[in-house]
Amino acid sequence: MAKTANAPPVRVLIAKPGLDGHDRGAKVVARALRDAGMEVIYAGLRQTPEEIVESAIEEDVDLIGLSILSGAHMALFPRVLALLKKRKASDIPVFAGGIIPDEDAKRLRKIGLKAVFGPGTSLEQIVTTARGIARHRA
Amino acid sequence: MRGRPRLTQAARQVLAQDRRVLGRLISAVENRDPKVIPTLRALYPRTGRARVIGIAGPLGVGKSSLLNGLLAHLRAAGRTVGVVAVDPSSPFTGGSVLGDRIRLEREPGDPGVFIRSMASRGHLGGIAAATLEVTRLLDAFGMDFVLVETVGSGQVDVEVREVASTAVVVLVPHLGDEVQTLKAGLFEIADVFCVNKSDLPGADLAAKDLRELISLARSTGGWTPRILTASARDGVGIAELWAAIEAHERFLDEAGTRAATERRRLSAEIVGLVTERVGHDLAESLRRDPRLSNLLDRVLSREVDPHSAVEQILRAGPRRPIRVP
C-alpha cells in the first residue's frame, strides 16, 4: 500500500449523554469540526457512558466530545472517564460543552477532562482546542 | 506459498476478540499504513467465512434503519454481525459527519456486534478504498455477517458489488426520476430490491413498477432479483428481507457460482492493487526524471503534443532515459 502524503484526518466522536432532547449545539460543533477537516462520528442523543465508550473504541477515535445540558454532568462524565480507563482507552482525550458551572468544570478537569466549553465559546476556539488535544497517531 | 504466515501480535489479539485492537487495525487500513500488512497477511487464511451483504440506495431511503432491523433480526437468531457504514467525505476539507450510528441500536455490551463508520475519503463508487479489507478484518474477528452500508449517492453506489456477495438496493415509494437513475447503475447490481417506507402510500405501486422493469431486463446468471416492500420504521418486512438475502446466498452455493464470483472480485482487487503500486512507483520515478522536464518544455511550446509525449515516455520505459527526438 502506498503511504499517503498528508496525515490522516482526526476522528472525533460527538455524543450527547443524559436525557435532555436537544442536540442543536452538538450538531453545530460536529459541523464545525467537519469543516475543519475532521471525521466526526455523530452518535446522537441519550447515549449512556457505556455506549459512548464502546463507540469510541469501535470507531478508534482520537477525541471524544460530550455535550450536556441536563445538569447530570457530574454523574456522567466521571463515569465515561472511568470506563475509558477500564477499557484501557484512557489515551483518548475527552472534552465537554454545555451548561457546566465553573466549580464543576474545575473538578472535571482535575479528574481528566481535557477541556470544558461554556455556552459562549466560539466555534473557532472549540476547533483549535480540539485539534490541540486530539490524540496523535504514532 | 509455504505454510501459514506467522501471526503478528495484533493478529493474535484480533483472534482473541480484542475490540480495541480491531478498531485500531481498521484505522491503520484506512490510513494505508504499510505496517499493518503483515497482520493482514496473517489473518487472511482465517477469512472467507463471513457473508458480506451490501445495502445500497439513494440518500435517506432508510438504509441505516433497515440495517438496524436486520441487525436485531440476526442477533435474535444468535448470529454475530459486523457493520461498515460509509458516508461521504467533503471534497473540499476532507472532513465528514458520519451519522449512520444514530440509527443503530444494540443490547448494551453485546460482544456479537461491531459497528464501524467510514468516510469515503475521496473514493467514488459508494464505498471507501479500504472497505473490502475492513470487511475481512471483521470476518477474521469472527463475525458471521458483515453488513455494508454505502454512501447513498444513488447510481454510483455500484462498487458494493466488489465487496458483497449479496447486494440489496433500497428504494422508496414514488420513484419518479429515481427509476431513470436505476437504469443507469443500481439496477444492475441489485440481487434484492427493497421498497422501504411502505407505511407511506405508493409502495406497492413502486414494487409493481420495479417488477415490470425487471421483467424487461435480462436476469444475470440465473437469478431474478427479488422485490419486496418493508417499513423499517414499523419493523415490517424485515424477516422477509432477510429471507430474500438468504435465498440469494443459497442460490450462490447451489448454482456453484460463489467461488467464481469471489474469484472475479479477488482478480479486481489484485489487479487494482498492482496497478496502484506500479502507477505510484512509476509516477514517482517519472517525476524525478530530468528528461520529463525537457519534454515538458517542448509540450509547453507546442512542439510536441501530450499524446506523443506519452508515447515517448512509454517507449523509453520507466527506468531508461526518455529519448527526446
Ligand SMILES: Nc1nc2c(ncn2[C@@H]2O[C@H](COP(=O)(O)OP(=O)(O)OP(=O)(O)O)[C@@H](O)[C@H]2O)c(=O)[nH]1
Ligand atoms: N416513514 C418512514 N420513514 C422511515 C422509514 N425508514 C426510515 N425512515 C426515515 O427516513 C429517514 C432516513 O433514514 P435512514 O435510515 O437514516 O436512511 P439512510 O438511507 O441510511 O440515509 P443516509 O445514510 O443519509 O443515506 C429518517 O428520518 C428515518 O426515520 C420507514 O420505514 N418509514
Ligand SMILES: [Mg+2]
Ligand atoms: Mg445511513
